[in-house]
Amino acid sequence: MTDQDRIFESLISEKAVNSFNDAPNARYKQIMQSLVRHLHAFVSDVELTEQEWFEGIGFLTDTGHKCDGLVRQEFILLSDTLGVSMLVDAINHRHSANATETTVFGPFYIEGMPEREFGENMAFTPGEPALVRGRVVDTRGNPLGGAVLDVWQTAENGMYSGQDSAQPFGNLRGRYRTNADGYFAIRTIVPVCYPIPTDGPVGRMLEAANRHPWRPAHLHFMIEVPGYRKLVTHLFNRDDPYLESDAVFGVKQSLQVIYEDRLSHDDVSEQLDIQVPFKRACYEFVMEAV
Ligand code: BEZ
Numbered sequence: 001m002t003d004q005d006r007i008f009e010s011l012i013s014e015k016a017v018n019s020f021n022d023a024p025n026a027r028y029k030q031i032m033q034s035l036v037r038h039l040h041a042f043v044s045d046v047e048l049t050e051q052e053w054f055e056g057i058g059f060l061t062d063t064g065h066k067c068d069g070l071v072r073q074e075f076i077l078l079s080d081t082l083g084v085s086m087l088v089d090a091i092n093h094r095h096s097a098n099a100t101e102t103t104v105f106g107p108f109y110i111e112g113m114p115e116r117e118f119g120e121n122m123a124f125t126p127g128e129p130a131l132v133r134g135r136v137v138d139t140r141g142n143p144l145g146g147a148v149l150d151v152w153q154t155a156e157n158g159m160y161s162g163q164d165s166a167q168p169f170g171n172l173r174g175r176y177r178t179n180a181d182g183y184f185a186i187r188t189i190v191p192v193c194y195p196i197p198t199d200g201p202v203g204r205m206l207e208a209a210n211r212h213p214w215r216p217a218h219l220h221f222m223i224e225v226p227g228y229r230k231l232v233t234h235l236f237n238r239d240d241p242y243l244e245s246d247a248v249f250g251v252k253q254s255l256q257v258i259y260e261d262r263l264s265h266d267d268v269s270e271q272l273d274i275q276v277p278f279k280r281a282c283y284e285f286v287m288e289a290v
């Protein structure tokens with residue numbers, strides 16, 4: 001490359017960045033100019049060929065075509081598998097005292113799932129019976145009564161209801177509420193690890209990179225209490241083989257729980273008349289005031 005080539009190429013980048021100079025919205029201008037600067041730096045860095053540029057455009061086009069606006073959101077999946085979702089999460093939840101850590105929301109949440117009683121069973125498909133119980137508290141340890149815990153997980157076949165038409169409505173989903181002392185109890189099955197969808201461009205990307213598509217077993221939570229920051233997180237099974245290689249980089253040490261074997265009743269399992277033996281996981285969620 002001659003000096004003249006170098007000057008010409010950097011002039012193209014400068015012109016593209018400057019084309020956003022007059023954007024009336026300052027934040028929009030900042031985002032677009034930084035995006036263009038980084039995109040140009042990337043293209044220059046790898047010296048993208050015309051064929052590679054064309055393949056990139058094809059990949060993004062396929063990603064858009066794969067989205068159905070309902071249960072399949074391939075762009076979110078792309079963001080997740082590139083680690084972008086977790087970076088956005090980290091930037092927006094910088095260390096807040098001792099509040100529970102957050103993780104990726106994922107594309108399989110469904111709004112308006114059934115409200116469930118304390119200890120109600122949300123599993124209508126087979127699995128290893130489990131009781132997930134604990135408390136929701138503020139950062140000083142005071143119990144938060146009336147907190148709403150929206151929870152979801154896959155069935156044993158690794159699919160979420162909504163994704164799999166064979167599962168009954170509301171299977172492994174529900175909205176639980178803490179009692180006046182901040183306690184909650186969820187009857188379910190032990191979560192299993194599962195692969196993210198690979199029948200689209202993201203799957204092709206993983207394959208080309210020799211990456212596996214597995215997520216370690218987890219239970220999703222979205223917890224809301226008026227006056228507190230909404231908490232979006234998971235509880236991961238501590239013995240899962242994929243904890244170190246989650247396809248979407250979502251694992252945090254503080255979010256791991258053990259599903260212990262209970263050979264006898266505890267106060268809650270007795271009250272709920274749960275059959276012994278069962279698996280039990282306990283967790284205390286700490287909410288940060290807004
Ligand atoms: C999930 O845990 O549901 C999920 C998160 C990111 C990508 C795919 C699935």
Ligand code: FE
Pocket residue numbers: 106108215218220
């Ligand atoms: Fe999930």
